[in-house]
Amino acid sequence: MKKTILLPVLSILMLIVAGCSNEDYRLNKSVFIEDITNPGLPEYSEWGYNTFGAYIDRVPFVSDMVNLPAKIIVNPDTFNLVLNGKINNSEPASLKFRIFGYAPATYSDLVSLNGKSYNLKDNSCLVELTEAGNVTPLKIISGELKFVRAQKLFVDKELVKTILSGTFHIQTFRKNEPITISGGRFDLGFGTENFYNF
Amino acid sequence: MLTIILLLTIISLKIKTKGGMNYRISEKSTTFWFTVSSFTKRKFQQAKQNNIFANKSSAQREQFMKKTGILLLSLLLIQSLFAQENHRILLGFDFGGGTVAGELSNNWSIRQDLSSYSDYGNFSSGVRNESSIMYFSFKPELIIKQNRLSLLSGLRFTLFDSYLKGGINDEYFFLRYKSAPSGTEFARISTLSETVSYLSIPLELKYVPIQISNVGFYAKVGTEAGVKLNSKKSIAFTSETMNEYSEEILNTNPTKINSMYSTIYGAFGVRWESLKGTQVNMEWVLPSQFLTKNNLSQITPEMYSGFQLSVMFPLQKTK
Numbered sequence: 001m002k003k004t005i006l007l008p009v010l011s012i013l014m015l016i017v018a019g020c021s022n023e024d025y026r027l028n029k030s031v032f033i034e035d036i037t038n039p040g041l042p043e044y045s046e047w048g049y050n051t052f053g054a055y056i057d058r059v060p061f062v063s064d065m066v067n068l069p070a071k072i073i074v075n076p077d078t079f080n081l082v083l084n085g086k087i088n089n090s091e092p093a094s095l096k097f098r099i100f101g102y103a104p105a106t107y108s109d110l111v112s113l114n115g116k117s118y119n120l121k122d123n124s125c126l127v128e129l130t131e132a133g134n135v136t137p138l139k140i141i142s143g144e145l146k147f148v149r150a151q152k153l154f155v156d157k158e159l160v161k162t163i164l165s166g167t168f169h170i171q172t173f174r175k176n177e178p179i180t181i182s183g184g185r186f187d188l189g190f191g192t193e194n195f196y197n198f
Numbered sequence: 199m200l201t202i203i204l205l206l207t208i209i210s211l212k213i214k215t216k217g218g219m220n221y222r223i224s225e226k227s228t229t230f231w232f233t234v235s236s237f238t239k240r241k242f243q244q245a246k247q248n249n250i251f252a253n254k255s256s257a258q259r260e261q262f263m264k265k266t267g268i269l270l271l272s273l274l275l276i277q278s279l280f281a282q283e284n285h286r287i288l289l290g291f292d293f294g295g296g297t298v299a300g301e302l303s304n305n306w307s308i309r310q311d312l313s314s315y316s317d318y319g320n321f322s323s324g325v326r327n328e329s330s331i332m333y334f335s336f337k338p339e340l341i342i343k344q345n346r347l348s349l350l351s352g353l354r355f356t357l358f359d360s361y362l363k364g365g366i367n368d369e370y371f372f373l374r375y376k377s378a379p380s381g382t383e384f385a386r387i388s389t390l391s392e393t394v395s396y397l398s399i400p401l402e403l404k405y406v407p408i409q410i411s412n413v414g415f416y417a418k419v420g421t422e423a424g425v426k427l428n429s430k431k432s433i434a435f436t437s438e439t440m441n442e443y444s445e446e447i448l449n450t451n452p453t454k455i456n457s458m459y460s461t462i463y464g465a466f467g468v469r470w471e472s473l474k475g476t477q478v479n480m481e482w483v484l485p486s487q488f489l490t491k492n493n494l495s496q497i498t499p500e501m502y503s504g505f506q507l508s509v510m511f512p513l514q515k516t517k
Binding site for chain 2: 026027029031047049114152153157163
């Protein structure tokens, strides 16, 4: 009896919440469209689907539907791109790309990354992997971070975000064992909610 | 061609059956068939003598032979149907409608962030396609086999309405209409609408295998071919400030609507006939195929189904 009353009440509440939600919430959601040639990873896209993914050896490390998949934090002279996701769909982890000497003032300045690629072995770059709260700076054997496309996104003629889409791959060490982070791809929207400059 | 022959035949029969009398057509039909076959034979011999096939490829020759064969077979079919039978002509109207199923056109760039919804038992996400067909026909019907078999043709006006909307819980969807180095532009769209109308000539064969008293159950197959009369597209934004960009956004879909239209269809129906010979038919139109492409630009229509109601009035009294 309780269930029969509870279900319609919950449905009505959900509808009210959906109706009241901010319109731009849809642009902040993650849209995961699986890449059929790389199972477990999202398709490469340039829509601002707020997803990323890569294989750590053969295990997928991908964004999830709940946590914010990416943040950009700009300290005075350092650009930090943080990717938050889960390894093998269970263990929370994050991958941070640090680029020294690049400091965009606002999210709209990120378009200057369009077409740029960074050799992660260079001294101007640093990559950190965080697993179970432990931060490990990665010793890079080889690696590249490529921003295939950086585009301003206008909705109904108003600037709302900058979309960064690109690829990455890294050969490095994890627990003293060489590993490969391959097939990396990201399609992320950055706006006031996930771009920080301080 | 077949339709023209049928219409001419019906007209000639009408002329020859003034006063509402039933008639026998076998002699006229034989003469007709003999004339047509002699004409075709003579034309073919002339073509052979003039060596018109000399410059044609084997595919073209094959196509010519195929067309000729189909024409001759059709004439033979008509002739055999007419042979030694009493015939009646009915004249009437039908009105039908249904839903059109199809795939979303690849020319629309729609962000795939829409909520899932149940679509005929399957879970789908993405824009909702609400497309429908509605038609109105004026049709003569020639009953050619003991009130069991009949041929129908005439004129049909068909109207397609197509609407693309957001998911079941989404008031809008994002359409990407510009992707340039300066930036990418989305518009929040609540509805994309399209209306297309066609005028066509249907050709149908109806068979009534079960007749109980004055109620008959029948099956029908048909095809139609026609031309476009009109088409119109419109767009509804969530923000009125975007209205001035309607044309620009609609033009991002380069699909041109086909000026030709053809379908092949089938139906099951029930017929009630009054003592005076008036018939009322109700039909379930089976999922039917489009033979032409791009009859709508928003979706690629694949099939339609629905219901039809028709009323037919006799031109001659029954025996």
